[in-house]
Amino acid sequence: MSKLWGGRFTKQTNKLVEEYTASIGFDKALAEEDIQGSLAHVTMLGRCGIVPQEDVDTIKEGLHKVLARIREGSIEFSVSDEDIHMNIEKHLIEEVGAVGGKLHTGRSRNDQVATDMHLYLRNRVVSLTGMLHALQEALVIQARDNLDTIVPGYTHLQRAQPILFAHHLMAYVSMFQRDAERLMDSYKRINILPLGAGALAGTTFPIDRHFVAEQLGFDGVYENSLDAVSDRDFIVEFLAGASLIMTHLSRLSEELVLWSSNEFNFIELDDAFCTGSSIMPQKKNPDVPELVRGKTGRVYGNLIGLLTVLKSLPLAYNKDMQEDKEGMFDTVATLEGALQLFAPMIATMKVKKDVMRQAVNQDFSNATDIADFLVNKGLPFRQAHEVIGKTVLYCIQNGKYLLDLSLEEFQQFSELFDERIYDVLQPEAVVNARNVYGGTATAQVQAAIERSEARLQATSQWVDEHVQV
Secondary structure (H helix, E strand, C coil), rough: CCCCCCHCCCCCHHHHHHHHHCCCHHHHHHHHHHHHHHHHHHHHHHCCCCCCCCHHHHHHHHHHHHHHHHHHCCCEEEHHCCCCHHHHHHHHHHHCCHHHHHHHHHCHHHHHHHHHHHHHHHHHHHHHHHHHHHHHHHHHHHHHHCCCEEEEEEECCCEECCCCCCCCHHHHHHHHHHHHHHHHHHHHHHHHCCCCCCCCCCCCCCCCHHHHHHHCCCCEECCHHHHHHCCCCCHHHHHHHHHHHHHHHHHHHHHHHHCCCCCCCCCCCCHHHHHHCCCCCCCECCCHHHHHHHHHHHHHHHHHHHHHHHHCCCCCCHHHHHHHHHHHHHHHHHHHHHHHHHHHHHHHEEEEEHHHHHHHHCCCCCHHHHHHHHHHHHCCCCHHHHHHHHHHHHHHHCCCCCCHHHHHHHCCCCCCCCCCCHHHCCCHHHHHCCCCCCCHHHHHHHHHHHHHHHHHHHHHHHHHHHCCC
């Protein structure tokens, strides 16, 4: 059967060319959005008197039938029809006859596909923001439950200073808050309508682009027709935001893997989110965080791939831009899978408070507070630093920790030490001494949780307001 665009050609398309250039294998994911856009477009054609209302009604009825068949899985898409747009149009014409060919009046596949992707990504950004919200909520609940849990804080993966475990979890809440805000901000640039730009220069038909935008829930229309069909910034921006989300998920994944090992033993992940070994029956493997950590690379690759596609393209549309979809679809699927698993995995995570506390008691992470103690006695910090360095070395050489030392042992390094040093060195005192905005003191972490809960409420409201009915 000849192509819908085949009038200019004297030969059939080579089968290898058909297979190589066809996008139906992946852009069939845009079927719902393609029909949604077509319904709004043909409604506008009737309203503007470009297509008779009787034909508009027939086309709309046919589109709804095609959509129903797609949803029930009774339509077979064909490589010879290239893409989702031509496949749907071909089935529409089979459904309602030649009048179906009027649907494409005043538009091109160039502005049509751009519209489909705006519709697709708009919905996914809202749903992904909701998934981030669920993960943040799970982290906040764990933080509230662990306001009395002290854990070593690390730099260079070496124990540095004791902190509240809640403070550590809230750091990720802050990261994911920035991620959610990036997604919400990107919505403004996604929610712009390219339809009506035609192939690149607009159309000779007296269409009403703003009416279509209103019908589809867009906030505005592209002001330049060349930009409308060639812009993929909104996808790049999404992929960049998704890459940062995966970065943060990967960092948290790494910590979950470490914390659940026997060497740390700080947490235990629920059995529902772990797997076993085919040969070693004792194993409980943290496969979910490991795989999320691994899948981060493919999301990065999708971002770099699209940037590379776009870097040298002249205006306006080029076939290269067909490469914009698979990476976007893959990133959405990867991110959805990770976020859907992470929230319940965090919610069911068992925190081993006693093990964490024991780790704090068996290190030198309270050393900075001794230096601060001496500074408050009038000793310059650099001298205090040297004193404590020698004190720690003495402990290491004698198999002791700082709280094991007698007052006499402390005073051999400085006469400024007195009995109050034992109160200063207690983990609770070390934590609560950092009572500055953003610090690890219990009061500050409680305040941070309350601020986050207020922001989460605002995010939830945004998601509710932007869900497309």
